[in-house]
Amino acid sequence: MRSVHKLKKIELYSIIHYTGYICILLGLVMLVPIIVALIYGEYKFITPFIYSSIVSLVIGILLFKKFNNKKEISLKSAMIFVTLIWLIGSAIAALPYYLSGDLSYFNAFFEAMSGFTTTGFSMYNLDHASFTMNFWRAFTQWLGGIGIIVMALTVLSSPGVNIMRMYSAEGREERLAPSIRHTSRIILYIYLLYTAISIILFKLAGMPVFDSIFYAFTALSTGGFALENASISIYHNIWIELVAMIVMILGATNFALHYTLLKGNWREYFKDIESKVSWILLIGGTLLVALFLYNGSVYGHDIFTSLRYSAFQVVTALTTSGLQTANPSDISVQWDGLGIFILTLLMIIGAGACSTGGGIKWLRIGILVKGMWWEIKSLLLPQSAVISRKIHHVGDIKINENLLRLTGLFVFSYIVVYIISVIIVLFYYQNLSQVLFEVASGLSNVGLGSSLLTPSSPMVVKLVFMIDMWIGRLEIWPILLLMAIAVQNTIRR
Amino acid sequence: MRSVHKLKKIELYSIIHYTGYICILLGLVMLVPIIVALIYGEYKFITPFIYSSIVSLVIGILLFKKFNNKKEISLKSAMIFVTLIWLIGSAIAALPYYLSGDLSYFNAFFEAMSGFTTTGFSMYNLDHASFTMNFWRAFTQWLGGIGIIVMALTVLSSPGVNIMRMYSAEGREERLAPSIRHTSRIILYIYLLYTAISIILFKLAGMPVFDSIFYAFTALSTGGFALENASISIYHNIWIELVAMIVMILGATNFALHYTLLKGNWREYFKDIESKVSWILLIGGTLLVALFLYNGSVYGHDIFTSLRYSAFQVVTALTTSGLQTANPSDISVQWDGLGIFILTLLMIIGAGACSTGGGIKWLRIGILVKGMWWEIKSLLLPQSAVISRKIHHVGDIKINENLLRLTGLFVFSYIVVYIISVIIVLFYYQNLSQVLFEVASGLSNVGLGSSLLTPSSPMVVKLVFMIDMWIGRLEIWPILLLMAIAVQNTIRR
Ligand SMILES: [K+]
Ligand SMILES: [K+]
Known part of the structure; x- marks a missing residue:
């Protein structure tokens, strides 16, 4: 990272090599939806996937073979690799949407991006989506989910990159296990286990088999793609809602913590700062929103129904999942005011670190609040007083100055990106609370909708959402990378 | 400040002593509006001021005499004193509004608070306000303005309190002159000079004499009380608008910088970080809002008129003045979207440090942006690289870690107070963009209105606004003070 502008040939080669590797993987997973097409007799969707798979495999094998990886990939290369792979991966995963004739290539790219980033905004009119395409949509989210966790636990957690550096900064073990490969395997097992459990739970709650698989994929990955425009409200089934809430919370919880818990160390959950932050927000948010819905008789003057709608939407916002029981157009009208404001705040705060969720992350919020409290304490106590600056998150973590400043930098950058995006979108949509809501939904990879972003939205707006996702x-x-290049160029002159 | 809960008797006495001093001053200035009443033949307003003055003088003399000040007031006492004096001063200045029968005591207190804090929200129906009462309203703002500058340059700039500590942190001179008394005198002279110039300019631009004095008072103090419900739009005079913009910018500029400039050191203005921050925001904001107004044909499809309305509202928001040419009800409807969003952002950012304005302050924004830039640089450059961490504000200022953290703490607390206030007000008003706008207007002491806060608003909402002002x-x-007490109590246990 020290000199971003001087990317050595060998580094470039290893980036291309790994890109090839991912293309091959994508080419292979594209064969899975063909099974679904065969089962449901949707034969016309077989060829798009075959063509897409061939394109992907050919490109992949070429890159993988031609650009041999001579040595271990460096951190710098890994960072650039993950930055680009979401774009390249989406470009390829968009092919089936496009080749099937369902979407324009631009919209197909959006759909793929929304899938892999587990955001969940859709360019489909879901009333006419096929089983095959719906499976592919859910599958991209499921793949994106595991990709995100692995990326967060390995590359993004490296020193000098961002706040996750804490995992290594104090000489603690940086990863669940020493190598990326090992980490990925453990995470994959946990992820597969949870997926299976989720499918069973959804089935038991009363969903058809296809729906169970679909929603297990999109809920655990906190992706939020839906089978119907009305999302899961169409089931009118409180058990399904309860299962969805549990699965979303599972997906939004740090998978390193899951690993610790699964090893039998249950106490860790209650000691963890993220548990505290998330439950305070969840309960506080639910009560406030329920009060708002009840006062405004949005779902009748009924405290139970108000709580039911409130809890679901608060969980989906806080876990950045984006499944919804509230109608999108209701959110922009009847939820306007306190309802939309609380959901927006929760979406910006986002999910747990090293989970499938997005947003600023519970960990960073916890660090900031604690940091501010220590700051006030040190300001007001005698200088001799010693303040313990520790938090508990998958082990004790000492919070040093550096980490606090990095966290501050992150939040600041996040807010700047948010404000700029809001300003641009406001040139096309005038309803401020709706714009604040949906831009937060995009940037935090939530996908909760209020009927603003639709297939017919202007290209610029879709572009802003894609960049934000x-x-x-x-x-x-990516912002820091661009800044880095700017800094380097200022220096070189 | 080290032990807030242990306020020594002698410190309490000096706080009461100085409170008495301020009451005496208030009792004396209350005699001034009587002259106005005599000139305009509004004789029925004479007795309310005489009664108020007597009450104020009696209380003042009692406190001043009974609680003798044995030694210099300590910083801790001074901090508590300024915290309380805005409340006590407002309680007294409210008397004439109440005794004249114009307002209930609660509303009168609000009006006085809005005056002294130079916020500018009014409980009056201005179509029926008398000359005498209007003079008192403007006068409280003018007095508040000078009070704020003196407080900012002396008490609030002391070490250990807040960001203004920079004035002393690096061994530089903390104040314009060594003592509060001396500082106050210099500031008063500058303030009087500017007031005279403002009155003349308003008169030359075409205002009646009374209006010139009124608006000189409320524009220079960035107070924003108006003579009419439609504020200064009723003049339909671009020269008056230009004068108002200049006077508001004068009032929102650091008076320590004014002092430097008046001594002939003109270059300082262009080197100062606050000048850069303010002009970037002013020009950028004006262009964005003008584009918005033009696109939406809010004032006709006319680029000049759009710029005229845009520039005035941007200046009034950024200087936290609150005079307006746009109709309040237009702001909540036609300005909704980008217009209201940009104004809200500018109000939160606020005016210059050690000026009559409110908000986060240009200086703090400058420090944060610079700080973040240094952070990114240090993250990406070799560790051997030396980064100069200086800004220019009334002299060179080295920005150390401590100062950056204090600035971060300030902004964080500001946003927390803002969000909590928004949530409470949302229980009474549903229009989110309007609530975001007016709460920012209250907390940053702007007073720009969009017809949300009116004399008939619920008591809770008025209370939230008073606390925010x-x-x-x-x-x-005050928040830090409360926190301090909380910290002390946690320790004592
Ligand atoms: K999502
Ligand atoms: K004001």
């Missing part, structure tokens, strides 16, 4: 998913890293 | 004016200090 990308920046949000990569935790501001 | 107070917290905003005291630069979050």
